[in-house]
Amino acid sequence: MNVVAMAKYIPNPTGTPEIGDDFLLVREGVEGGLDPGDEPAVEAALELTEQSGGEVTVVSMGPASAMDAVRKALSLGCHKGVLVTDDALRGADAWVTATVLSTAIQLQEFDLVLAAVESTDGSTGTVPQTIAEILGVPALSFARKIELKDGGVRIERQTETGYEVVESGLPALMTVTAGATTPRYPTLKGIMQAKQKPVEQMSVADLGLSPDDVRPTQKVVGIEDAPVRKAGEVIEDDGSAAARIAEFLKEAKVV
Amino acid sequence: MAAIWVYAEVKDGQVGPPALELLTKARDLGDTVEAVALGSGASGAAGPLGEHGAARVFAGDDEVFDGHLAQPRVHALHELVKEHQPNMILFATTYESRDLAGRLQARTGSTLMSNANDVLGPDRAQTQIFGGTKVVDVQLEGPDPKLVLVRPKSFAAEPSGGQAEVVPVQAQIGDDLKTAKVVERHEEAAAGPQLGDAPVVIAGGRGLQDPKNFELLKELGGAIGKAAVGATRAVVDAGWVPYNMQIGQTGITVKPDVYIAIGISGATQHLVGMKESKRIIAINKDPDAPIFKVADLGVVGDALKIIPQLTEELRSSG
Numbered sequence: 001m002n003v004v005a006m007a008k009y010i011p012n013p014t015g016t017p018e019i020g021d022d023f024l025l026v027r028e029g030v031e032g033g034l035d036p037g038d039e040p041a042v043e044a045a046l047e048l049t050e051q052s053g054g055e056v057t058v059v060s061m062g063p064a065s066a067m068d069a070v071r072k073a074l075s076l077g078c079h080k081g082v083l084v085t086d087d088a089l090r091g092a093d094a095w096v097t098a099t100v101l102s103t104a105i106q107l108q109e110f111d112l113v114l115a116a117v118e119s120t121d122g123s124t125g126t127v128p129q130t131i132a133e134i135l136g137v138p139a140l141s142f143a144r145k146i147e148l149k150d151g152g153v154r155i156e157r158q159t160e161t162g163y164e165v166v167e168s169g170l171p172a173l174m175t176v177t178a179g180a181t182t183p184r185y186p187t188l189k190g191i192m193q194a195k196q197k198p199v200e201q202m203s204v205a206d207l208g209l210s211p212d213d214v215r216p217t218q219k220v221v222g223i224e225d226a227p228v229r230k231a232g233e234v235i236e237d238d239g240s241a242a243a244r245i246a247e248f249l250k251e252a253k254v255v
Numbered sequence: 256m257a258a259i260w261v262y263a264e265v266k267d268g269q270v271g272p273p274a275l276e277l278l279t280k281a282r283d284l285g286d287t288v289e290a291v292a293l294g295s296g297a298s299g300a301a302g303p304l305g306e307h308g309a310a311r312v313f314a315g316d317d318e319v320f321d322g323h324l325a326q327p328r329v330h331a332l333h334e335l336v337k338e339h340q341p342n343m344i345l346f347a348t349t350y351e352s353r354d355l356a357g358r359l360q361a362r363t364g365s366t367l368m369s370n371a372n373d374v375l376g377p378d379r380a381q382t383q384i385f386g387g388t389k390v391v392d393v394q395l396e397g398p399d400p401k402l403v404l405v406r407p408k409s410f411a412a413e414p415s416g417g418q419a420e421v422v423p424v425q426a427q428i429g430d431d432l433k434t435a436k437v438v439e440r441h442e443e444a445a446a447g448p449q450l451g452d453a454p455v456v457i458a459g460g461r462g463l464q465d466p467k468n469f470e471l472l473k474e475l476g477g478a479i480g481k482a483a484v485g486a487t488r489a490v491v492d493a494g495w496v497p498y499n500m501q502i503g504q505t506g507i508t509v510k511p512d513v514y515i516a517i518g519i520s521g522a523t524q525h526l527v528g529m530k531e532s533k534r535i536i537a538i539n540k541d542p543d544a545p546i547f548k549v550a551d552l553g554v555v556g557d558a559l560k561i562i563p564q565l566t567e568e569l570r571s572s573g
């Protein structure tokens with residue numbers, strides 16, 4: 001089976017993000033990479049194709065430096081990549097992102113599209129579902145366990161209060177939670193091979209989209225610091241802390 | 256002038272608090288306030304929805320909605336949108352609603368904003384980013400309906416005493432929308448007070464050092480009485496406790512009277528899920544742990560020693 005794995009490049013995956021004067025994330029001059037949230041989905045894509053044959057195509061939209069995220073996924077074992085990069089996409093919102101990615105995915109052969117549940121920097125958490133609707137396939141969202149079954153897939157889908165078992169035919173899209181797989185590490189050989197693997201770089205025009213198709217539908221009009229909560233009393237435990245906490249709970253009238 | 260819709264999730268014929276919170280807010284935003292509920296028992300949910308401001312409830316009771324992921328509901332919702340053309344639809348940031356809003360956007364081509372914690376008008380909403388340290392105002396542009404996913408507990412639900420007219424939803428659901436079937440449903444929630452509404456939340460993090468030490472929190476909960484136990488993502492990912500106990504950005508938001516953070520560092524992604532608690536107690540052995548910056552009472556010390564003492568103290572004075 002052929003799988004598309006979505007891979008988002010995020011600036012500064014571990015540090016604190018910064019916002020520029022234009023209210024957009026500062027993406028220049030910061031060390032970026034593959035969103036760690038995407039790694040479980042990439043891993044799932046690799047495991048599924050190792051079981052059943054077929055190829056994994058990495059699809060990403062981002063600045064030119066997003067090539068790092070694509071190469072990282074290739075170094076883990078994905079077969080080829082597509083990177084959509086275009087100045088017109090700076091400031092892309094959920095709608096533009098879904099439009100661009102779904103168009104790029106439609107150019108691939110796929111039985112399954114895998115994505116993370118939400119991105120680490122944006123945490124929009126709806127882009128894959130929008131893509132699924134555009135592709136006309138179900139979105140098997142929040143998968144915490146994935147199995148191939150009878151030519152389709154069977155997942156455990158995380159819910160607020162437990163989980164559901166969902167079965168679906170293919171093609172389908174799936175979003176993968178953090179615990180679903182244990183991502184592998186790239187090997188030196190994998191890193192060397194990744195440099196030789198084909199990556200197609202595309203612009204908005206290459207996708208056949210017009211500037212109107214990629215016009216954002218929302219605009220940040222103001223950013224302020226949130227009111228901060230004041231720190232209260234801090235005590236060092238000298239054996240009496242439990243008594244102090246008990247007193248606090250009584251004052252709060254919860255015991 | 257604006258028509259504001261609220262998508263109300265129903266489960267076993269019951270509507271959850273988020274829809275009632277959103278209806279309360281919707282009354283400030285528009286002069287037409289209506290709700291959509293899709294799933295078995297949906298029309299039975301019209302009572303509370305009406306009481307919280309919905310003049311009409313578009314209700315679809317068909318089991319096809321429960322038996323499949325998103326697609327049948329999105330189809331029905333889109334048919335209603337085409338017919339009635341609301342200006343804005345408010346959803347709660349939950350799994351079901353994220354699936355619905357995401358797919359609906361593909362059909363309407365309208366804007367979709369996630370993680371809002373305030374709605375300022377029919378085309379403006381507010382969100383917090385970077386672990387709740389920045390407040391961002393967002394102008395919503397493009398065609399209606401503007402779609403906004405709002406974090407649960409952003410507003411307090413207040414009844415207005417109204418009554419809703421029930422409008423049955425008759426959507427033709429084709430087989431192509433029935434690919435993803437829900438074949439089993441499992442609950443993993445613990446008995447006793449639920450995280451979302453317990454007056455006291457006791458949350459444990461990696462500082463508990465061993466999954467079995469969560470028992471200490473349960474015992475403390477038993478001594479307090481009206482307490483529920485939660486956790487950080489670090490220990491959920493480590494498999495110590497199930498996901499439904501996770502508090503924070505990618506988990507549940509809680510606002511109890513008292514939040515007790517035990518062995519939790521206070522990462523921004525955790526803070527967004529609990530910093531609106533009325534009072535916060537933190538126990539951490541590191542005096543520089545960021546959690547102390549939001550705590551009303553901070554205790555620097557070994558949680559594994561202090562918690563059993565506290566349980567004992569409450570039992571003997573209780």
Ligand SMILES: Cc1cc2nc3c(=O)[nH]c(=O)nc-3n(C[C@H](O)[C@H](O)[C@H](O)COP(=O)(O)OP(=O)(O)OC[C@H]3O[C@@H](n4cnc5c(N)ncnc54)[C@H](O)[C@@H]3O)c2cc1C
Pocket residue numbers: 037119120459460461462463464486487488489490501502503504505506517518519520521522523524525528538539540541544556557558559
């Ligand atoms: C996209 C994204 C989303 C996330 N969403 C969430 C979320 O929803 N919820 C969430 O919680 N996290 C979330 N996180 C993870 C978050 O960044 C932190 O990694 C996590 O909250 C840390 O958990 P912790 O406090 O248990 O562990 P740690 O950060 O390891 O802290 C453990 C603490 O225990 C203290 N300690 C150790 N021993 C003791 C002892 N004996 N007594 C007392 N204290 C002790 C230590 O001093 C330390 O401060 C998210 C991260 C990302 C990237």
Ligand SMILES: Nc1ncnc2c1ncn2[C@@H]1O[C@H](COP(=O)(O)O)[C@@H](O)[C@H]1O
Pocket residue numbers: 006007008009035037038059060061062097101114115116117118119120122123124125126127128
């Ligand atoms: N620009 C992008 N390039 C590749 N994948 C993306 C992009 N944006 C979103 N995704 C995928 O969709 C998931 C959810 O994104 P979001 O809805 O933005 O939180 C991400 O974790 C990725 O797997």
